[in-house]
Amino acid sequence: MEFPSARRAVMQLLGTVAPADLPALIQWMRTTRDFDEFTRDNNDIILKNIAEDLRSCLPLETMLSSEHLALQKIQQQPEPTVHVDAFLYDEDFIDSLCEEGKMSRNYCVVCGSHQTAPLGFISHSFSLMELKFIYHHVLPDLSGKVLVDVGSRLGTVLYGGFLYSSALQLYGVELNGDFCQLQEMIIKKYQFTDRIKVLHADICSQGPLLQNADVVIMNNVFEYFLDEAGQARAWEYISHNVKKQGALLVTVPSVEEALSRLQIKIQLSPWVEEVPLNYDAYPEKDIDRDVLEQIHLYKVL
Incomplete structure (x- = not known):
């Protein structure tokens, strides 16, 4: 059924509703989530x-x-x-x-x-809600930009970036070979190969990639996968290589919280400044604001 016919059918149906029940029906139509399956992007x-x-x-x-x-x-x-x-x-x-x-x-x-x-x-992955918040409300237009996901795991940041942004290239760096294989399977099946590349590597071997990155995303990336010495080493490496002026760093948790657990002295003020986020910008209902508030954005100075 085409739109004009569908609209007429809906209006005709509303015309058959008892007048006393019509306000309740219209209110339900305005607020229900029952139509989500039909309107989902x-x-x-x-x-x-x-x-x-x-x-x-x-x-x-x-x-x-x-x-x-x-x-x-x-x-x-x-x-x-x-x-x-x-x-x-x-x-x-x-x-x-x-x-x-x-x-x-x-x-x-x-x-x-x-x-x-x-x-x-x-969770070691962003939810769909978090991905949409990051790409629609946290990051600017990524046309011509290079994004690096540190510890890409299942590849969710990469797939979200492919679909929700115009990033020129999306790189995932993942230490676990099993997860790299899963990502490659998805990239091939959904024909993402022109803009997504997965590297089976330690991030501490990827200096040139980090130096060229316009956006670096780090979601719970080290705490559960490296001992404290390894975490400190990784943060030192990132702070020394993510130096492109104006580059953006998206982290969960905040950099301050991540570093507070470690015996490490990285001065943040000469390196990055935090960019305030509007957590009310996300328009969809039933959001988990506490989850969104774990997302932090920094700009390299």
């Missing part, structure tokens, strides 16, 4: 399809046996914590898994009792 649909492809290749916790240190650090958290990849599993998906008994949001404080407490959830 095509790029959102592509990313949802990518998430489905990746879910079929990975265990529920989205952690690989080769991630020894990350698994160990999750187990060492003060409260029981599980890894739930925010790109693969949104809140609705988690709810459905809980209903099916495949996942729980709580753990038993005293075995056999009714005392429960919320499980801690961590």
Whole structure:
């Protein structure tokens, strides 16, 4: 049905509604999320399809046996914590898994009792909401720009950059070969090869790439995957190589928080300045503002 015919059909249908119920119906039409499936951007649909492809290749916790240190650090958290990849599993998906008994949001404080407490959830990927916030509201127009994702993991930042930005080139640097293979599979399937490149490498070997980058993205990139000495070394390397004046650094958590855990002396004021973000700019409903406020933007001086 074409638009003019569809509009007439809707108006005719509204004409059949009891006058007393019409205001409630119109209010529902203005506020309901039931139409989301019909209005979702095509790029959102592509990313949802990518998430489905990746879910079929990975265990529920989205952690690989080769991630020894990350698994160990999750187990060492003060409260029981599980890894739930925010790109693969949104809140609705988690709810459905809980209903099916495949996942729980709580753990038993005293075995056999009714005392429960919320499980801690961590993710090493941006959610769809976070990707859209970054590319639509945090970063400027990226036409002709080079973006580097440090620790690209599943490649979500790269796919989002391909679909939501005009970046000239998107580079992912990933130390884990298994994740590099997954990214290459997606890049080939969705024909992203002209603008996305994945490097199986230590970021500390990529000086020229970092020096040429216009945008560097770092999402929870070192804490769970390197010991403290390795984290300090990586931050030192990045601070010495991300020097292009005006280049942008997007981090979760803030650089200050990441460095506060380490025995390291990096002076931020001569290197970068933080750019305030408008967390209210994201127009969609049901946003998790606390999650968005973990995203920080810095400009290289």
